[in-house]
Amino acid sequence: MEKADLLIRGCIVLPMKDEGVIEDGVIAVKNGRIILLGKNSSTHGIEAEKTLNAKGMVAMPGIINCHTHVAMTLFRGLAEDKPLNVWLQETIWPLEAKLTREDVYAGALLGCLEMLKSGTTCFADMYFHEEAVTEAVRESGIRGVLAEGIIEAGSREMGEKTFNKSVDFAEKFNGFADGRIKTMLAPHAAYSCSPELLKRVREKALKLGLGIHIHLAESAEMFKELERQYNLNEVEFLHRLGLFDGHVLAAHCINLSESDMRILAERRVNVVYVPVANMKLGLGVARIKELIDLGVNVALGTDGAASNNSLDMFETVKFAALLQKSFYRDSKVLSAYQVLKMATLDGAKALGLDGVIGSLEVGKRADIILVDLSKPHLKPLNNIYAALAYSARGSDVDTVIVDGKILMENRRVQTLDERTVMEKAEKCASDLLVRKL
Secondary structure, eight states: OOOEEEEEEEEEEOOSSSSOOEEEEEEEEETTEEEEEEEGGGOTTOOEEEEEEOTTEEEEEOEEEEEEOGGGGGGTTSSTTOOHHHIIIIIIHHHHTTOOHHHHHHHHHHHHHHHHHTTEEEEEEEESSHHHHHHHHHHHOOEEEEEEEEOOTTOHHHHHHHHHHHHHHHHHHTTTTTTTEEEEEEEOBTTTSOHHHHHHHHHHHHHHTOEEEEEESSOTGGGHHHHHHHSOOHHHHHHHHTGGGSOEEEEEOOSOOHHHHHHHHHTTOEEEEOHHHHHHTTOOOOOHHHHHHTTOOEEEOOOOHHHHSOOOHHHHHHHHHHHHHHHHTOTTSSOHHHHHHHTTHHHHHHTTOTTTSSSOOTTSBOOEEEEEOOSGGGOSOSOHHHIIIIIOOGGGEEEEEETTEEEEETTEESSSOHHHHHHHHHHHHHHHHHOOO
16 A cells, blocks of 8 residues: 555544445545545555544535635624615625725635634635635635626626626636636626626636636515516526526525526526525525425535625534425425535535545545534534534534645644734724725
8 A cells, every 4th residue: 555645544434425424434645635535444554644543533525615705704794684785785885895905815814714714625706806815725725616706787897897807817717726726707696797798708608618606596676677677587587698508606596486496407507505694684595405306406605704794614504404494394304414415515516526526535635624523512423414414513623634735633724824814804804994995
């Protein structure tokens, strides 16, 4: 057996490619990939540069957050308890108009720190000054699928500018940070981009072989004017434009008819379920059970910290399952295993990365988290999937590994100075609130 770079021994292993569990498991990593996975007792001869004794922990794939605006950590706690249109128009958009590259960098670094501390190893982001987010990703060691936002909002000049910037960003940074960064194009929504612009986005995405990340059917109110104009709802409108012809990551998907859901299934659109932010803004409940029954791939996301207040995906996992059980009045909807799969392998599939990450398998990249089970709220351990889905918190994550590199060990982040990151973000947020345009 070749010498490994990293060996993880003695843990419970959840590969997440099926419901199997490996007790007293071992994982060996070399050159960023998993080269061995199995029972600890069968691999006594293996050696490694570094060995982690993970007894009392569970090793599982890193959590994947498929929809966020990571720099919005700067807006955490602002614009509370307001409806979406008021939240956007009175607080968020005016603040965003003042954002600088330095602000986005500080907010993104804080978000990457928060995600690493809570077990997220990969996230999908759409925002402005996204090149600053690439620096935060590079420094922190996390994995990102990033997109510069495209928005027109009645201004053709703005639409042209943001389209060109999004395309330039996607071409420049795809494969950046040793391949940890992939890119997409990100039209904000059907109501904020003209039909002509949306068609151009689709054409360019197909030409470049990139996916599209978009908000879809988040608020029925926001699309009413277009619905009157075209006599089509949001899904029908985008379907007619051909936006669903390639790989699409569609966040929210709350206001869907049965016909809409069939269209999404037929076009193989990847849906991102965002339960916490949707509840907080009073937007309603996405009908996830019906989407899954139709064969739609559904992943999970937090949205930004402005509308969620937290980037802890373990919190989102629990809310995701409980909200569906409550909505359908059926305790069998979204089992513990199923919702964890949505946060791992299904998330990887939604990002087009399921051949690379999302499950622990020989040959895949080593994006692994170790969750410490020696906590009162995780005892007794009668069901490992239930413990992780319903009892675990992000703060239970002990170790985070991305691409075979240890980014956090014993809850100490190795790549970032936590105090400096937090202080810088607080200063940027304070300055932003009093800054004039």
